[in-house]
Amino acid sequence: MKLFDPHVINGKLPIDNHIMMPPVLTRLATMEGQVTEALIDRYMMYAGGGVGIIVTESISVKNQNSGRMMRLNEDKFIPGLKALTSRVHGETSAKIGTQLIHFLKISRSGYWQKVEDLSKEEVHEIPNFFAQAAERARIAGFDAVELHFAHAYTMSSFLSRHNHRKDDYGGSMINRLRLAVEVVDATRKAVGEDFVLGARINGDEFTIGGNSLEQSKQIARRLAGLGLDYISVSAGGKFEDAVLKIGEPLNPYSGYSGHRTIPPLWMPEKVNAHLAAAIKKEVNNAGFNPAIVSAGRIPSAFVAENILQNDEADLVAVARPIVCDPNWPKKSREGREIDMLWCIYCNRCREAQAAFEEVSCFQWKKKNGTIEPPAP
Ligand SMILES: Cc1cc2nc3c(=O)[nH]c(=O)nc-3n(C[C@H](O)[C@H](O)[C@H](O)COP(=O)(O)O)c2cc1C
Numbered sequence: 001m002k003l004f005d006p007h008v009i010n011g012k013l014p015i016d017n018h019i020m021m022p023p024v025l026t027r028l029a030t031m032e033g034q035v036t037e038a039l040i041d042r043y044m045m046y047a048g049g050g051v052g053i054i055v056t057e058s059i060s061v062k063n064q065n066s067g068r069m070m071r072l073n074e075d076k077f078i079p080g081l082k083a084l085t086s087r088v089h090g091e092t093s094a095k096i097g098t099q100l101i102h103f104l105k106i107s108r109s110g111y112w113q114k115v116e117d118l119s120k121e122e123v124h125e126i127p128n129f130f131a132q133a134a135e136r137a138r139i140a141g142f143d144a145v146e147l148h149f150a151h152a153y154t155m156s157s158f159l160s161r162h163n164h165r166k167d168d169y170g171g172s173m174i175n176r177l178r179l180a181v182e183v184v185d186a187t188r189k190a191v192g193e194d195f196v197l198g199a200r201i202n203g204d205e206f207t208i209g210g211n212s213l214e215q216s217k218q219i220a221r222r223l224a225g226l227g228l229d230y231i232s233v234s235a236g237g238k239f240e241d242a243v244l245k246i247g248e249p250l251n252p253y254s255g256y257s258g259h260r261t262i263p264p265l266w267m268p269e270k271v272n273a274h275l276a277a278a279i280k281k282e283v284n285n286a287g288f289n290p291a292i293v294s295a296g297r298i299p300s301a302f303v304a305e306n307i308l309q310n311d312e313a314d315l316v317a318v319a320r321p322i323v324c325d326p327n328w329p330k331k332s333r334e335g336r337e338i339d340m341l342w343c344i345y346c347n348r349c350r351e352a353q354a355a356f357e358e359v360s361c362f363q364w365k366k367k368n369g370t371i372e373p374p375a376p
Helices: 037-047 075-091 120-139 154-159 173-191 213-225 256-261 273-285 301-309 320-324 328-333 348-354
Strands: 007-009 013-015 019-021 053-060 095-101 144-149 196-202 230-234 291-295 315-317
Touching (some): 037 053, 037 075, 053 144, 075 095, 075 120, 095 196, 120 144, 120 173, 144 173, 144 230, 154 173, 154 196, 173 196, 173 213, 213 230, 230 273
Parallel strands (some): 019 053, 144 196, 230 291, 291 315
16 A cells, blocks of 8 residues: 655755644643653553654744743743654654644634734744744754644734735735745745754635635745745634633634534545645646645545545645554554544543643553553
């Protein structure tokens, strides 16, 4: 199967197979944004299961507090992350990248800050935040950096048709792309040409009036032209259609768009693959060849292989099935499906992360109250 053949990301980074574990928040960092032993142990479990490359959960580029999320806005965060990458590199053959995020304020009143609320000075700070964090990520030993340009967060909100800023960072597509272009350029300068730099974008926002595949294709083409090494295609996850729960911050994964990001069982398998396929065609036709990654309800090696054989993507991203059984790649390769703990897409992991609680698989909970991941 092509899925288990080695791959080299954009001629730079060899990986064992075509399987990426995309970012999945663990909520295992400290409240101050530092790595913990439990977090390292968790990533070791994922890395030891045979995945080609893990992209860690999002790490904040700013001094922002968000319930046990890692940060990389100061050098003091480098040693903890170095401990993580050293163990992954020392004890497994997996590669490890990290996702960098900038997000705006939300509060329990249901308020969410919008890109229109940022002053020009605040906007101008953002490329530097990403660039400096990326440089620290490289020093910390990561093999790649992924810019989070998807879902509800700052960069995706700038790219969105919902961005109604009146200055040259909003309105037209060229203006909405401006900040993303500045971020990619600044980050590339910081990490160097030889380092793998990717971005995660939405293939479709799935909100009324937001970006559809049409806008996403233009965005992907522009970003690919800047020399990104991979583009990971996600979908949805917006505040615009989030369901407000009184007393809780708005959860961008609670509305229909959020269901397209983390699809429940009732959605079809590989529900977002057509978005990656269209984006791949668009950027390839424009003469660019970043690796295109598809994510979203890819339950089995069979479905993953189908995506690769159809040329819908260059790599497949498998999140919840690997949270459920970290040995998903190894067991699939060895034909040991019988030993697999299969993800049932119940989304208890999604609920845990939204509640700022440790993310694990609900199926790990035993009747006697202990928590036990499946045997390797
Ligand atoms: C608990 C949880 C946390 C997640 N955290 C992130 C994140 O930090 N950044 C991100 O881009 N996507 C995040 N995602 C989305 C996943 O990367 C992935 O795209 C999504 O779960 C669909 O893939 P799957 O169907 O294989 O689970 C998260 C998903 C879950 C379930």
